[in-house]
Amino acid sequence: QVQLVESGGGLVKPGGSLRLSCAASGFTFSDYYMSWIRQAPGKGLEWVSYISSSSSYTNYADSVKGRFTISRDNAKNSLYLQMNSLRAEDTAVYYCARARRGYSYGAFDYWGQGTLVTVSS
Amino acid sequence: DIQMTQSPSTLSASVGDRVTITCRASQSISSWLAWYQQKPGKAPKLLIYKASSLESGVPSRFSGSGSGTEFTLTISSLQPDDFATYYCQQCTPRLTFGGGTKVEIK
Numbered sequence: 263q264v265q266l267v268e269s270g271g272g273l274v275k276p277g278g279s280l281r282l283s284c285a286a287s288g289f290t291f292s293d294y295y296m297s298w299i300r301q302a303p304g305k306g307l308e309w310v311s312y313i314s315s316s317s318s319y320t321n322y323a324d325s326v327k328g329r330f331t332i333s334r335d336n337a338k339n340s341l342y343l344q345m346n347s348l349r350a351e352d353t354a355v356y357y358c359a360r361a362r363r364g365y366s367y368g369a370f371d372y373w374g375q376g377t378l379v380t381v382s383s
Numbered sequence: 384d385i386q387m388t389q390s391p392s393t394l395s396a397s398v399g400d401r402v403t404i405t406c407r408a409s410q411s412i413s414s415w416l417a418w419y420q421q422k423p424g425k426a427p428k429l430l431i432y433k434a435s436s437l438e439s440g441v442p443s444r445f446s447g448s449g450s451g452t453e454f455t456l457t458i459s460s461l462q463p464d465d466f467a468t469y470y471c472q473q474c475t476p477r478l479t480f481g482g483g484t485k486v487e488i489k
Contacts, residue, residue, distance in 0.1 A: 307419075307427065307470055307480040321476060324384075357426055368474040369417030371438065373426035 264288040264372045266358050271377030278348050278381070284341040284358030284374055292316070292336040295361040297370065298343045300354035300379075310356070311343065312367065326352075348381045355379075385409050385473050389481035395489040402458040404484045406471035411451045415474040418447055418456045421483075422467045431456065432474075461486070 270282040282298070297312040311322045311332040320332050331344040341358050355378050359370035386409040396402050406416065414434040419427035429438045431447035434454055444459045458465055466488055471481040 306483045307421075307472075309472075309478050309480065312478075359426075362429070362432055365417075365432065365474055367415075367476055367478045368472050369429050369432035369438075370419075370427070370472075371429045371432075373428075376426060 264360070266360065266372055266374035268356065268358050268374040268377040271356065271379045273380045273382065274348055275383050276349060276381055279344070279346045280348065280379060282343040282345065282356055282358075282377060282379070286339045286341065286358075286360075289360070289372075291334075291339040294363065295366045296334060296341045297359050297361060297368070298332060298341075298356055299359055299370070299373075300352075300356045301376075302351075302354040305354075308354075309368075312361070313341070314366070345379070348379075350381050353379060353381045384477045384479055385412060385475060387471055387473055387479050387481035389469075389471055389484050391484060392482065393485045393487065395487050396461050397489045398461055398463060400461045400489075402461050402465075402486060404456045404469055404471075404486075406449075406454045406456070406481050408452045408454075408473055412473045412475055414450050416447070416449070416454050417472045417474055418445075419470045419472065420465075420467045421470065427470065430469075458486075 267285045298310040329347045355376040358374045360372040362371040388407045416434045418431040421427040435447045468485045
């Protein structure tokens with residue numbers, strides 16, 4: 263069955279860096295666009311970034327552009343999010359999600375359980 | 384970026400009620416819209432894609448309609464398991480989510 267398992271979250275000081283990982287299994291990872299989506303405590307969903315199946319195309323929300331970098335390793339069935347220059351407003355649960363086949367920009371049919379990133383001094 | 388506005392933000396309803404949630408886009412998105420259900424502490428679950436297509440395994444009491452800028456999610460007969468928060472999402476290259484509608488027990 264399809265599984266997405268995030269890791270790498272934790273407590274980091276403002277200005278610090280963190281790298282999130284998402285391990286995928288149960289499907290042909292290299293066939294799908296993948297995204298990171300976040301949810302601040304008590305708030306709604308915010309798309310962060312997506313990457314095409316072959317890594318040839320990426321896109322970012324304005325709120326993270328220039329600070330976050332999405333990447334993937336299809337040989338390792340893994341998705342990554344490098345987060346630099348972290349701010350308090352980046353505090354959120356970060357989900358990795360698979361875009362439904364034929365839907366590069368969502369709809370997201372599988373999600374991980376999420377990993378919490380807390381940016382605080 | 385395209386803004387997605389959901390209404391209402393909170394909805395109080397009883398088991399068996401017909402419930403309708405509206406999502407409006409700031410510009411036309413054709414039928415590129417998805418709906419999700421989220422329960423506390425859990426990841427969202429895809430309900431509807433392409434505005435009206437029911438995701439596999441989702442009960443038929445859920446339905447979606449609309450195109451262009453106005454969309455609705457309808458639950459024909461609210462069940463206890465349906466009390467949750469619902470989000471719309473436009474599926475264009477600069478994708479965005481609506482602010483959410485919390486369906487609570489009346």
